[in-house]
Structure formats: C-alpha cells, structure tokens
Amino acid sequence: MARRVTWLWLCLLPPLLGADRLRVEVPVDPDGGVAVSRIVEALSGATGQDIKPPALDLTLSVRGLPGALGRTLLRECLGDDVEIRFEPDAVAFLLSPGLGRGESRREWRERLEGLASRTEEAAERKSRHAMRARPSYRPNDPSRPTVCLVHGLNSSSEGFAHMIPHLEDAGYGIVVYDYPYGQGLDQSSDEFRADWEAFRERVGERRPWAVLAHSMGALVARSYIEGPGREAGDVDSLILIAPVNRGSHVARLQPVLQTIRKFAAVKQGKTTQALAELAEEPGRSADDMLPGSPFLEKINARPRNEAVPYRILAGDIGLLTLDARKRIEDRIELLSQSAGPLALLTRATLGDLTPILDELTDGTGDGAVSVEATRLPGAPEPVVLQANHAELIRAPLLFADPGPVVSMPWILDWLEEDCEGKAVPPPR
Template identity: 50%
Template sequence: MLPTLLLLLLSWPSFSLNLPAPPLSDPDEPARVEAPRNEAPAPRVRARRIGLHPRPSYRPNDPTRPTVCLIHGINSTSGSFVHLAPLLEREGYGVVLYDYPYNQELSRTIPAFVASLRAFREQHQDARPWSILSHSMGALLARSYVEGPHYADDVASLILIGPPNAGSALAPAQDMIQMLEALRSSIDPEGRTLMVLGERIGAAAKDLAPGSPFLDRLARNRPREGVPYYILAGDVGFLNKEIRQTIESRYRQIQRRSRFLGGLAGLALRNLPDVLDVLTEGTGDGAVAVASTRLEGATEHVVIPVNHVELIRGPIFYPDPGPVACQPFVSRWLAESLPIPTLAEAEAAPPAVDATVAVGGDGS
C-alpha cells in the first residue's frame, strides 16, 4: 500500500517535476562500490573479524600517543574511516578500530562491544583513558557503554558524528525512501544516493526507529559526569526545500480529492514530515535529522553543511583522499579532552606498563 500511495503522489495530474533516469544498477556493499568510468576505483575494504583491531599507531600506555577508538555506523565497516584515521595518526594519536555486525539487535551488539573493549584493554594492559569517536549508529554503542553499569572510568571524551540519538525516521520507512529517491535534487549531481545507507540493515531498523523501546531506555540515561560529549551534525540532505514543498502539496491534494484515499494516505504517510526532515537540506543530513542528533547535557553541538557520509568522508561516496569535514572539530575536541603531552610532561609522567601490540586493522 505505501509504495502505491507514494506513486500517486508522484504521478498525480499536473505533477511536473523532471525525474532523473534511474540508475542502471544498485550500489553494492560499501566496501565494493564501483567508481564511475574514467575514475580511479574506490579503495577496497578488506573483510574484518568482529572486534577491536589496533592500527600500527596504537601504543598502549604511551603518554605521548593517546588512543582514539573509532566505531563505524550502520551498513558500514571500520573502512569508513580510511581518510580520517591517518589524519588522527599524523596529529600524534594511536588508533584502534571496532567492527561489529550492524544488522542485528543493539541489545546483542552493545554487550559484545563492552566485552570486546574490556578484553582488549586487559590483553594489552592498557590503563590510560581513550577517546571514543563514533559515526552514526556507532554513537549508540559508545553512549550505552559510557552511560551503562559496566563503565570502567576509561573514556576521556565521546565524539559523536551524525548520531541518531533520537533515532532516524528512515529506519522504518524504506518503502517511502525508494520512492522519494526519485526526487533527489541537484545537490547530488553524480546520482549518488544516501538511501544506500538504509539497505540491508535488518533487525537494527527496529531499534533505530524513533520511540523504540531501545531508544526510550537510552533516553532515560544522563551523560556520564566527567566525560565531555561533543556532537557534530550535518544538514545537507538530497532533497531541496522546493522539492519538499512539492511532495507535501501532492499529499494535500490526495487528501482533498478523495476522502477514502486521503484517509489511507494519512495513515500510511503519518510520519512523512519526519522522513522529509531527514532528507531535506537544512533539517537533515540525508540519514539523520539534525534534531535527532541533539542530546541534553552535551558539551558542544555543531552543525555544518555536509551530508551524513561526507561528515567523515566515507569512501562509499568519497573514495579519493580530500578534506575530511569533521577533522577540524575532532582535532579541537581531542586537544581539549585528550591532549598530547610535551616531551617534558611525558618524562615526568609515571612509567607506562610494558605491553606488546599485535599490529593489524589498518582501516583501508
């Protein structure tokens, strides 16, 4: 019923938008996106084991190289940080990556993260606090640990990039997105689409739906005292405001012209405004609404004009090296919460525990 009603929205008499031609093929998994012809192929992300993977930069208990743990988002892997991780290392940080199955219930994913984090730190005898930087759904893992009963007072700061703190209206609305995708604006001239982020997300969709039992429980938590929460959001979706107004106008026409059909449309599309908030420039980043990223008690909340993937320059859309939108903010927040000490300060610090690290997980 929902796709049919949306088709009516798009094909009602006097509807005059010029629709772009549909893509010849759907994008594959993020690690296997093909670059357009005459362009270098996207970097391939190697398959990973689930768990924490240290990059060569990781040095447990080294006061001159603090650790940043990167947690990817939905329909992604730690390879989404292929452009960001090296920048952090050049600034002097050690990097640890976390991979997890993004398509299962968060009630299973979060305990697995907590257990993995505890085992990793014990294995490497790492006693120094880390900063956790997360993208998208990864923020819910990070928050659940820091705000939960198993927190071990080992996090210097949380940096949440595009976090769905109040969920995403796209999670339960994939049929609607399939239709609205035809109306994407010239914001994305190459034809790339953020709807790929919602494909094959499985059981996680239920937890990400606004008002889900999981999100209700998480909302009852309060930010952990002593841990700064930094939030970065984007507000560039793939519908412009004119296209949004056209969609809303078609919906109102259906309601006026047919009482029966209008009633069905009202039932099926009751969350249309929330979906449009996610997809429209100025109110969402194409995957998460700006309003959903906000969190009471956060240390800082910043909104910049980029889309959800562009926040971290994810290789699914941005395979080539270039500016990473979040970097200036991440650098400032790390300097505030996890500063790299001078040589004199490091020499004056207590000696670190000797720990050997198995190199791996380069995030490329």
C-alpha cells in the same frame, strides 16, 4: 503392442525424470538455515571426495528471497550437474549420474574446494568483528593518545579510511571496532563492552581513550559510556558524528537496502561477498533505531556521564532541496483535502511526514538523520556542518582519496582539548 510400448515407457520414465540421480540431503536448522560446511561435507562424502570442510563457517537461509538468492549462488558454485531443492526440513541436492567420477572428478573437486575456500574467506570477514589495533597504536604512551573508532549501519571500520590518515598524522594511535551491523543493539553493546575490557586487559592499557563514533555507532558507544559497572576514567572524550540519538525514520528502508546488496552481490558473481551478505542477520538494529523504539527509550532514559566531555557533529545537506520538499508537501496536502477513499488511504499510510522530510531535506537533515535527532539532553548542542551523512566522515565524492574531511578541524581541536597532556595512572 500398445501395452508393451506403455510398459516400456513406464520403465524408462524414472531415469528420464532423474530418479537415477544421487540424492544428498542436508538438514535445515530450526531457524531455517543450513551450514555451508555441512553441504561441503555431505557432497564430498557422497561422491567419494576427501575435501576438508571450511574451518570458518557460514549459515545460509533457505526461506524467502534470501533463500532463493542462496540457491542461485549454490547452483553457480556447484554447476548445472546439481539440482537444488529447498524442502521443509532439508536441502536436497540431486547429482547427475557419474558426477565426481572419471573425467569430471577433478572439475567437481575444484567446485567443492572453491565453495569451501570462499566460505572461509567470507567467514573470516565476519570474524574481524572485534577490537583491533592499527600499527599507530601504542598502549600507555602519553605522547600518542588513542582514538577508538566505532562505525555505523551498513558500514565497517573501513568507512573511516579517509579520517584515519589525518588522525595518525596528527599524532594519534588508532583502535577500530567492527561489529555485525545487522544484529540487535543490545547484543552489539554487550559485545562492545566485553571486547573493550578484554583488549585493554590484554595489552595492559591504563590510559583513557577518546571514542569517535558515527551514526548508529554512537548508540553502541553511549551504551558503554553511560552504562553501569564501567571502569571509571577509561574514556576522556566522546565525539558523536551524525548520532542517531533520537532515532531515524530512514532506518525503515534497511531491509530493502540489505536485499539490494545481497541481490547485487549474487548477480555480479562476487561469490565471497555474496556468501557474506547472505549470511548477514536481518536488520534488527534498524528496528532499534526507529524513533520511540524500546532500545532508544532505555538508553535515553539514562543520565549522561558527567566525567566524559560530549561532542556532537551534525550535517545539513540532505537529499531534498527546500523547494522539492515544499512541492511534496503541497501535493500531499492537496490529496489529503479531498473526501475520497484515496485521501483516507493516503493519510493512514503516510501519517506525519514531517520527521521523515526533516531527515532528507537540506538545512534540517543529512539525508539519513535530522539535526534535531542528533540532540541529546545533558550534552552540548550539535555543531552543524554543510555535509551529508557520509561526507561527515569521508572526503566529498569529487575529491580523490583521502581528500579533505569537513569534520576534521573540529575533531582535532576537541581531541587536543580533551585528551592530551594527561599523566599515566599508576599500575593497579
């Protein structure tokens, strides 16, 4: 009898362990990612659905914390009837018996269609990475000079939302440039050049533009304006706001900030945003912004473009007061003077804190970039305003949108001086 019971349990064990589940595998690419379109296509085909995969696609990582967040997001989209396993060469989906058939057919179809549509929405956001004109832009109109806006790290052209109304009210046409802020700056610079040239060629633009760039965007703009092979006379003003000309130590925090954004989007159930965040590349641009990086060494070795007026704005409202900085420095000094192993570890780990504190302290930095780091040999001294890194391009948080923007008086004066009253060159 005991043998019969054991045999019976052995017969029942595979179904109890889920062996009767339908297993669907989607291969992982060499970089450790899986395309959402392939997931939708594989699950749809395996369950007899005819759902069209997203036309615009995203790739999710299956490794590390991003992989864990991606698995959580997929599980929330597909439901508890699907077990997801990340394996070395594939993502395995184990589907409960009967899923997609009978009464569950409609619900399962809605889940797959929801994943496909949200993927398209998220990918469409990424596809906006290009040169785009606002309705205020008019090519070759001498009465409406053009300003091209280039955003910085962890931002987009929407970060200029407070400045754009002021510029348009003052009579300027606006073109915005969006790019993936996580990718390496060499790639972003190449794409900026290509998009700039293609846009101007498409609309037949012959007049020069002003370029207004914030933070990391200054490096992208400078790469074009100071680079070889550029069309002469297509830029008549370069305004750099909190430019990372000599790097930023705060950029070391970028991987942490990206992870926080991804985690928050998944936790808050913002599926479209979470898909876009999880598909974002690692912060390679942050490495390029670290002081002494190969990218900074290369770009700063170039001469300035003498045909273009340079204007620089910096902020000096940081995250630390002078008193708070002094207390930090005193504590570190006291600790480092001891002879114990903790002192040695402190010195080895922290190194010279002065540049980091300069970025964070009132009077020497704006919370992200030090005033000193905005300086550029061959360019005028920066005009220093009492604002933090964000407030240099937006209204203070205490004011309603759009509110006052502290940098606008300077910007409008410079644009008037550099851009207006210039004749349209003859057709080529």
